[in-house]
Amino acid sequence: MAAQSEQILAMAANIFLEKIAFHKMLQLQLQHYSLDRVELAIDMRPELMGNPHHQILHGGVTATLLDGAAGMTALAGIINNHPELSAAELATRLSNLGTIDMRVDYLRPGRGNRFIATGQVIRTGNKVAVIRSELHNEDGEHIAFGTCTYLVG
Amino acid sequence: MAAQSEQILAMAANIFLEKIAFHKMLQLQLQHYSLDRVELAIDMRPELMGNPHHQILHGGVTATLLDGAAGMTALAGIINNHPELSAAELATRLSNLGTIDMRVDYLRPGRGNRFIATGQVIRTGNKVAVIRSELHNEDGEHIAFGTCTYLVG
């Protein structure tokens, strides 16, 4: 079972990083992905900046990281809740996981060299999952957080 | 006065499209920008896709478009409300315009060849502006909408 979970997570990570073209363009990195913890990271570079004066991370990148970490957290939650599902069934679930809505709270200007998004399951049910995600920089400063609602059924 | 407004909008459009590197990478287009109306557009291409199965626009691109159209609408609202401000003062306002929070409602899968985001001022004050933005595809299908709160003071 544990072996199967790991295999599924590895498959999901591969789809997330390699098959979703926008993630490749952004050069997202899954620096950790287990059933318990997601760490989605990105290194700062000029193309990701949103404000030429302040040289900070663009809010759209922030939103993408928060949604990405939350979605991967939701998937891990489904795997946790449904150990009976086969890899094929989970792949279908993953492909149908849809964001219903997302709120992003921008707390501080996105200064830093590397940003890490993490997620936490708040609600998980047969139909809807709610995930809270956070974005920090390499110094642990809290840049933004997200509240994401997914249709999982 | 009108001439000054147009000049300021042109300057803001130039900063938005040329100086914000993330917008250049995405290849955003301001197909219309006046004090009354903002139309921020993007042409679909593989790098913008979020779901390899469904070939739809990535939710992070959707969020970026909704935030971008809303921010440009907020700026037009400031110009409308403060005809006395000089170009330099407005440039400072633009540079300090900060997103406090944003909600995105994803209504339909982002299918289409071209996506257009528009904005509407809901609240405009000395400190806070609230803008509602919408994303449609080239057939007029409503893909998503945003509710964005900005610090404008």
Add this chain to the structure above:
Amino acid sequence: MAAQSEQILAMAANIFLEKIAFHKMLQLQLQHYSLDRVELAIDMRPELMGNPHHQILHGGVTATLLDGAAGMTALAGIINNHPELSAAELATRLSNLGTIDMRVDYLRPGRGNRFIATGQVIRTGNKVAVIRSELHNEDGEHIAFGTCTYLVG
């Protein structure tokens, strides 16, 4: 069919106003309820005030009105989409209609003698409905708006 719809709306209105004790305590009024339009109203009185200095409507009453109008709009949307459902089936749907999340934007201080909340269907599907609702006072001033997501499946 039309006659059945009217009967169901009347039944739903009765439950909403008479069986939900909190609505009775607040003295909510459905000044209009048809498949096309919901108008949920309340008359100002001291118990509904939120700020002793400014004598304005309490934000919790605002939230209740926005959620109430949105929920009744979602129900009307279900009836519109499913003319084949019997009264009993719709009653079950009504009883299971659950708010997933709600965002309230407070635009202006809630001054006025009477407040009217209306709703508009933004998304309606088999599983999730998104409704936007607005609160105005008797002079048509826009006090607040809501964005409400419901589980309808």
Add this chain to the structure above:
Amino acid sequence: MAAQSEQILAMAANIFLEKIAFHKMLQLQLQHYSLDRVELAIDMRPELMGNPHHQILHGGVTATLLDGAAGMTALAGIINNHPELSAAELATRLSNLGTIDMRVDYLRPGRGNRFIATGQVIRTGNKVAVIRSELHNEDGEHIAFGTCTYLVG
């Protein structure tokens, strides 16, 4: 200084519970209020129910509790950040504290005999504060959480 803070919190608690008529009608209780922690409570009773079938807390009461706990947390945050402010200045701040927007996530049906709302400062600045609040029942079940943005300047 500490003595002054306690005096101001006591004054704020008195306004919150006694001078805001809607809170009196709901019979809100501040079971704890210090600079570090807010616990806003309510005992279940029929008038607070939102669903006659399920006998659960009305979502509007939930929203009121989440907003109330968040607002009192924001005020405590202002006092923490500005030990130099006099009682009169803080009273003015309190009176001007305005909710910009609020998101409520409804996680579980509101079953229970007593509900307790708590708050946590996420962002606190000169202009805007963001507070996250949570509602639990007497068994510690997490019923809902709120994300509230306040204008504090």
